[in-house]
Amino acid sequence: MALSKRLARVGRECVACGTCMKVCPRSAIRVVSGVIARVDGMLCVGCGRCAKVCPADVIGIVERGEEA
Amino acid sequence: MKKKWYDYLWIGELLYWVLGLCNILFAWLGMLFFTIPLLVALIGGSKAYCNRYCGRGQLLSLLGQKLSRNAPPPRFLRTRWFRYSFLAFFMVMFGLMLRSTYMVFAGAPLRQAVTLLWVFKLPWNWAQVDMVAPWIAQFAFGFYGVMLTSTVLGLVTMALFRPRSWCVYCPMGTMTQGVCMLKQKKEDGGCGGEGQKDCGAAAASRQ
Numbered sequence: 001m002a003l004s005k006r007l008a009r010v011g012r013e014c015v016a017c018g019t020c021m022k023v024c025p026r027s028a029i030r031v032v033s034g035v036i037a038r039v040d041g042m043l044c045v046g047c048g049r050c051a052k053v054c055p056a057d058v059i060g061i062v063e064r065g066e067e068a
Numbered sequence: 069m070k071k072k073w074y075d076y077l078w079i080g081e082l083l084y085w086v087l088g089l090c091n092i093l094f095a096w097l098g099m100l101f102f103t104i105p106l107l108v109a110l111i112g113g114s115k116a117y118c119n120r121y122c123g124r125g126q127l128l129s130l131l132g133q134k135l136s137r138n139a140p141p142p143r144f145l146r147t148r149w150f151r152y153s154f155l156a157f158f159m160v161m162f163g164l165m166l167r168s169t170y171m172v173f174a175g176a177p178l179r180q181a182v183t184l185l186w187v188f189k190l191p192w193n194w195a196q197v198d199m200v201a202p203w204i205a206q207f208a209f210g211f212y213g214v215m216l217t218s219t220v221l222g223l224v225t226m227a228l229f230r231p232r233s234w235c236v237y238c239p240m241g242t243m244t245q246g247v248c249m250l251k252q253k254k255e256d257g258g259c260g261g262e263g264q265k266d267c268g269a270a271a272a273s274r275q
Contacts, residue, residue: 013146016245017235018119019129034115034248055232057140 003064006046008039011058020050020059074121078130081123085219088212092182092195093205095212102240109244113251118241125232128222132231141229141236151242158218158239161186165210173203180205183213185220 008020008029014036020029021037028043029050037050041064051059087094101124105117118125132138144150172178178197181189197205222234235241 013148015146015151015236015241016115016118016248017125017232017241018115019125019232019235021119031115031119033113033252034109034245035252052138053230053232055141055230055234056146056236057143057230058146 003042004045005064006061007041007044007064008046008048008050009060009062009066010037010039011060012036013056013058015056015058017055019053019055023049023053025049075126077121077123078126079123081127084123084215088215092192092208092212093197093200095208095215096204098211098215101215105240105244106247109247109251113248113255115241115244115248118235118238118244122235124219124222125235128226128234129231131223132226135227136231137228138231139229141225141233145225145229145233145236151237152246154237155239155242158214162214165207165214168210169203169207172206173201178202178206180209182209182216185217 010020010029016031016034016036018031018037021027021031025047026043026045028040028045029037030040032038037059046061046064048061051061084094084097087097104121105115108114108117168176168179180192180195180197182192183189192209195205195209197208218234218238222238225233225236
C-alpha cells in the first residue's frame with residue numbers, strides 16, 4: 001500500500017499518557033518505555049485523530065519527510 | 069474496537085467516591101492509585117497504568133465526550149517546570165497531610181473534615197470512625213481530601229480544555245514518567261549522551 005502524504009509527529013513535551021494510542025485506527029502510535037509516544041511512519045495515514053485528542057496538544061500532522 | 073476488561077476501570081473510580089461518602093475509611097483504598105502506577109514504573113519501566121488502567125483518565129474521557137470544550141490547553145501546562153513544580157507542591161501538601169496524621173497519632177484531637185483545594189474545610193461529621201484508631205481516620209480524611217482536590221482540578225480542566233487535560237499535569241503521571249526516564253537513561257547509558265530528551269528516541273530505535 002502506498003504511504004500517505006502526511007503523518008503525525010509527536011513533540012518533545014509529550015507526557016506519555018497514551019490517549020493517542022486509544023484512538024489510532026491503525027495502531028500506528030504507541031508510548032515507548034513510558035517516556036514518549038512514537039509514530040510508526042509505515043502505518044500512520046495522517047488522519048489526525050491522535051492530534052485532536054492529545055491533552056498536551058503536542059501532536060501535529062506534517063508532510064512526510066518533515067517529521068524528523 | 070472490542071472493549072477489554074480494563075476499559076471499565078472507571079467504574080472503580082466512581083465506586084471509590086461512593087464508598088468514601090458512605091464511610092471515609094474507604095479512602096485508604098486510594099493508596100492503590102498511588103502505589104500501583106509507581107510499582108509499574110519502577111518494576112516494569114512503563115506508564116502502562118496511565119496508558120491503560122487509570123480509572124480517573126477513563127472517567128474524564130467519558131465525561132469529556134459531553135462536557136469538554138475540547139480546546140487545546142495553555143502551553144505552560146505541559147512545560148517541564150510547571151509539571152514538576154506541581155508535583156513538588158502536591159508532595160508538600162501530601163507531606164503536611166502525613167504530618168497531621170502523625171499529630172493525631174501523638175495525641176492531638178481528630179479533625180473530622182475533608183479539605184478541598186488545600187483551603188476549604190468540608191465538615192464530615194457523619195463519618196463513623198469509632199472502630200479504628202484516630203490516626204487511621206485522620207489519614208483517611210486527609211487522603212480523601214487529596215483525591216477530591218485532584219478530581220476537582222481534573223474536572224475543571226476537562227471542561228475547559230481537552231477531556232484528559234488532567235493527565236498533562238497529574239503528579240503521578242509526572243512522577244512515573246520521571247522514573248521511566250531515569251530507568252531509560254540508566255539502561256541506555258545516557259541515551260546516546262544527548263540528554264534526557266533523547267531517551268524516548270533511543271528506546272524507540274531499540275524496539
